[in-house]
Every structure is written in structure tokens, then in C-alpha cells.
Amino acid sequence: MEKEVILSESEIKKQFDYMSQVKTLIGTGKKVYIRTFGCQQNEADSEKLLGMAETMGYTPTDKSGQADLILVNTCAVREHAELKALSISGEYKHCKADNPQLIIGICGCMVSQEHRVKDIKNRYPYVDFLLGTTLIHRFPEILFKTLTEKKRNFWVSPETSVIAENLPVSRVPGAVEAWVSVMYGCNNFCTYCIVPYVRGRERSRNPEDVIKEVDSLIKNGVKSITLLGQNVNSYKPLSKPGYGFPELLEDLCKLDGECVIGFMTSHPKDATAELVEVIAKHPPATGKVGISRRFHLPLQSGSDRILKAMNRHYTLEKYMSLVENIKRRIPGVSLTTDIIVGFPTETEEEFRQTLDAVRRVRYDNIYSFIYSKRKGTAAAAMEGQIDERVKGERLRRLIDLQSEISKENNVRLENLTVRGLIEGVSKTSPEKMTARTADGKLIHFTGNPEDAGKCGLFLIEKAESHELFGSLVKTEDI
Numbered sequence: 001m002e003k004e005v006i007l008s009e010s011e012i013k014k015q016f017d018y019m020s021q022v023k024t025l026i027g028t029g030k031k032v033y034i035r036t037f038g039c040q041q042n043e044a045d046s047e048k049l050l051g052m053a054e055t056m057g058y059t060p061t062d063k064s065g066q067a068d069l070i071l072v073n074t075c076a077v078r079e080h081a082e083l084k085a086l087s088i089s090g091e092y093k094h095c096k097a098d099n100p101q102l103i104i105g106i107c108g109c110m111v112s113q114e115h116r117v118k119d120i121k122n123r124y125p126y127v128d129f130l131l132g133t134t135l136i137h138r139f140p141e142i143l144f145k146t147l148t149e150k151k152r153n154f155w156v157s158p159e160t161s162v163i164a165e166n167l168p169v170s171r172v173p174g175a176v177e178a179w180v181s182v183m184y185g186c187n188n189f190c191t192y193c194i195v196p197y198v199r200g201r202e203r204s205r206n207p208e209d210v211i212k213e214v215d216s217l218i219k220n221g222v223k224s225i226t227l228l229g230q231n232v233n234s235y236k237p238l239s240k241p242g243y244g245f246p247e248l249l250e251d252l253c254k255l256d257g258e259c260v261i262g263f264m265t266s267h268p269k270d271a272t273a274e275l276v277e278v279i280a281k282h283p284p285a286t287g288k289v290g291i292s293r294r295f296h297l298p299l300q301s302g303s304d305r306i307l308k309a310m311n312r313h314y315t316l317e318k319y320m321s322l323v324e325n326i327k328r329r330i331p332g333v334s335l336t337t338d339i340i341v342g343f344p345t346e347t348e349e350e351f352r353q354t355l356d357a358v359r360r361v362r363y364d365n366i367y368s369f370i371y372s373k374r375k376g377t378a379a380a381a382m383e384g385q386i387d388e389r390v391k392g393e394r395l396r397r398l399i400d401l402q403s404e405i406s407k408e409n410n411v412r413l414e415n416l417t418v419r420g421l422i423e424g425v426s427k428t429s430p431e432k433m434t435a436r437t438a439d440g441k442l443i444h445f446t447g448n449p450e451d452a453g454k455c456g457l458f459l460i461e462k463a464e465s466h467e468l469f470g471s472l473v474k475t476e477d478i
């Protein structure tokens with residue numbers, strides 16, 4: 001198996017050299033537009049791409065028509081996301097007609113698949129470069145080559161298992177939330193999933209690098225940090241044998257300042273009792289670094305036969321005993337999950353087992369997906385693919401059940417006072433503000449935008465399935 005490599009300082013320096021060369025080449029006033037699809041890992045990658053682009057002299061714009069550099073950061077987890085990214089990329093053709101100097105690059109998981117690369121090479125001649133997820137640290141180099149050699153470049157091999165530290169990251173100034181990757185890639189090969197093929201093998205950052213980054217975010221006023229990895233429970237830095245994710249959480253909780261540390265995603269087969277104990281020991285509290293009470297634990301299916309066919313390595317009962325332990329040890333925990341409906345050969349009875357599991361756990365929220373056939377995965381070749389209509393109908397039933405449960409869970413908070421971190425102005429209704437509880441629930445309230453970043457006590461007046469409405473009783477100045 002390939003060994004992970006922490007990129008040498010000289011490799012990183014090479015990329016910084018490319019950044020200054022591009023900066024000289026493009027002059028001033030150039031703009032970059034980035035469109036991101038998919039998961040938080042992709043959002044975090046986009047922050048890196050943008051950070052490098054800014055160092056090269058580009059200013060971000062939210063109007064693709066004004067850009068001199070357009071980046072599309074794609075997702076490949078489901079077909080729908082791929083088709084959307086392709087159709088959006090198609091629209092940028094017109095921007096190139098208006099501005100022939102425009103450079104269009106496609107990055108992310110979609111372009112680490114051979115058939116998509118071929119497709120884009122042949123059918124999207126106005127796309128100037130493709131850059132796979134495991135190579136994003138070489139973005140300055142591919143951009144420089146594209147600008148100077150006037151030819152298209154396709155760097156897409158998912159094989160390299162490198163970790164690049166100390167690249168610039170563009171984070172929204174003054175934001176109270178941030179993402180920090182702790183590991184990359186996945187070794188699990190769940191049979192439906194494309195991720196191990198497009199993001200390469202698991203590799204973990206050194207704890208010192210993660211701790212340094214988290215520390216500096218906290219010092220800069222960030223109050224909520226989500227640690228990211230395809231399976232954070234298999235965090236295993238080469239530099240420190242025996243050190244795992246629970247140890248990392250423990251060390252982060254020793255930092256000074258006030259912050260809630262969350263994480264995603266956790267594979268149930270690797271979520272240990274030790275992990276649960278560390279979380280139990282460090283609740284979020286005023287003036288401290290603590291661990292979020294939101295626990296995302298993907299179930300995928302409630303049927304043991306389907307779990308086996310998915311290569312998940314746990315049974316429903318094993319999952320349930322983990323859930324019981326989490327609920328017992330972490331009072332007030334908010335459980336969320338991912339579920340796939342319509343995996344090949346799933347019967348009505350097996351789907352009902354999933355509904356029963358959802359009733360047993362009583363999640364606060366579930367992310368439910370219709371199974372999507374991914375070329376090259378084991379499940380794509382399985383017989384017994386389920387009819388689209390049946391899949392759609394199962395999804396509907398699952399969503400309806402969960403809406404009821406979420407609402408019942410939330411209604412219990414009505415007339416109670418809860419603590420939340422004030423995030424800022426609401427993204428959906430600008431006259432309102434939003435706050436988030438330590439277990440991840442969204443509160444809408446009327447308040448002062450200057451309070452963003454403070455913690456407050458909220459009286460919950462009304463609860464819906466996915467949101468709470470309340471009033472701010474008082475803020476806590478830290």
C-alpha cells in the first residue's frame with residue numbers, strides 16, 4: 001500500500017514560487033470566482049484554492065461574468081451533483097466568449113474519474129485545466145503552466161497520498177465558524193461509495209499541525225470548529241504511533257479560549273468507548289474549549305443483510321449498543337445520521353427495518369439519499385438495482401417519518417431556555433439573526449448583528465422540524 005508523505009518544505013516553496021510568478025504575470029485587478037459542490041471537505045478545499053488564488057493576486061468575486069479565473073470544485077458522491085457541476089461548467093462557455101483570456105479550471109472528486117476526464121477533454125474544449133483532489137497543492141503550478149504554455153492540462157491521478165501543510169487558506173474574515181481537516185482519503189470501500197477511488201488512501205495530518213491551526217483560529221475569535229475527515233475515527237498520524245482521534249480531542253481541549261469542537265464523519269465500526277468518554281468529559285462551557293454535543297453517526301441501513309452488502313462491518317445491534325452508550329454517557333446529545341434508500345436488492349421488509357431503526361434512535365436529523373449508481377464501485381455491478389419510482393417512494397416515507405420525529409424532539413424545547421452561539425444575520429431572512437446550540441440546532445431570533453460571535457441564552461418560543469424560533473434573553477460577554 002502507498003505510504004503517506006508530508007510534502008517537503010522545498011515542494012511547498014516551489015508552489016509559492018509559482019504563486020509569485022503568476023502574480024507578476026497577471027498584473028493587478030484580476031478576479032477569481034469559485035463554485036463549490038458537495039461536502040464540507042470540498043468547502044475546506046475551496047478555501048485553500050481561494051487562499052492560493054488570493055496570494056497570486058486574484059480578488060474573489062461572486063459574479064462569474066466578471067471573473068478572469070473560474071474554478072468549479074466538484075462532487076462525485078451522487079450522479080445528480082456531477083450532472084449539475086457539468087451543466088454549470090457548460091454555462092461558463094459564454095463567459096469565455098465575452099472574455100477570451102478567461103481561464104476555467106475544474107477541480108474536485110468528479111475529475112478524478114477517467115470517464116469524466118475523457119468526457120470533459122472531448123466535449124468541453126473551453127475548460128483549460130482539470131486538477132484532482134489529491135493534487136490541489138499544485139494549483140499554482142497548473143495555473144502557471146496553463147497561462148504560459150497556452151495548452152490544456154489534465155492532472156487528475158488520485159494515487160498520490162500527500163499532505164501539504166502551510167498553504168494559504170482563505171477564511172471569511174470575522175467568521176465565528178471554521179473547518180479544519182485532520183485527515184484525507186478513505187480506506188473503507190463501502191460498496192456504494194466513490195470516495196476511496198477519488199480521494200485516495202487515508203492519511204492523517206500531524207497532531208502538532210492540527211493543534212497549531214486550531215489554536216490560531218481560537219485566538220482569532222473562531223468559536224465553533226468542525227474537524228473534518230471521511231472517517232475521523234481512523235485518524236492515525238504516522239509521526240505518533242498509538243495516538244488517535246480521542247487523544248487529539250483531548251489535546252485540543254487543553255487549549256486556552258472558548259470554542260466548541262465538532263467533528264465529522266465518524267464510522268460506527270471505529271467509534272470506540274474511549275472516544276465517547278473523551279466527549280463526555282469535555283462539554284462545551286463558558287471560557288473553555290469543549291466538544292460539541294452533536295454526534296453524526298451514519299447508519300446507512302437498518303438491515304443487517306444490506307449493511308453486509310454495503311461492506312459496513314457492523315450489525316444493527318452493534319450500532320444500537322453504540323447509540324445507547326452515547327446517549328447514556330453524553331446527556332443532551334443530538335444524534336444525526338446518513339441513510340441510503342434503494343441499495344441494490346433492498347426489499348420492502350429491509351427498508352422497513354431502516355424505518356424501525358430511525359424510530360428507535362429518534363435522530364434529530366437525517367441526511368437521506370436515494371442510492372446512486374457510481375461507475376467503478378462494487379454495488380454498481382450488483383444485480384437487483386431498484387426501480388427509480390420505488391426508491392423515490394421510500395425516500396418520501398423516510399423523510400416524512402423523520403420530520404415527525406425531529407418536530408417531536410424539538411417541541412420539547414419550547415418554553416425552555418437554551419444556550420447558543422450567535423452566528424450572524426440569517427442566510428434566508430436578512431431581518432433575522434441565527435444562533436446555533438452546542439448540539440447543532442438552528443435558532444432564529446431578532447437581534448443585533450454586532451453580537452455575532454457571542455454566546456447567548458435564548459427562550460425557545462416555537463419549534464419546527466428543522467429550526468427553532470426564540471428570543472435572546474441575554475448575551476454572555478467573553
Ligand code: 5AD
Nearest residue numbers: 192193298338339340369370371372
Ligand atoms: N448513493 C447514494 N448516497 C451515497 N452516499 C455515498 N455514496 C452514495 C451513493 N452512491 C451517501 C452516504 C454517505 C453520504 C456522505 O453520502 O450516506 O454517508
Ligand code: SF4
Nearest residue numbers: 186188189190193195
Ligand atoms: Fe465512502 Fe464508506 Fe469511506 Fe464514508 S467510510 S467515504 S461512505 S467508503
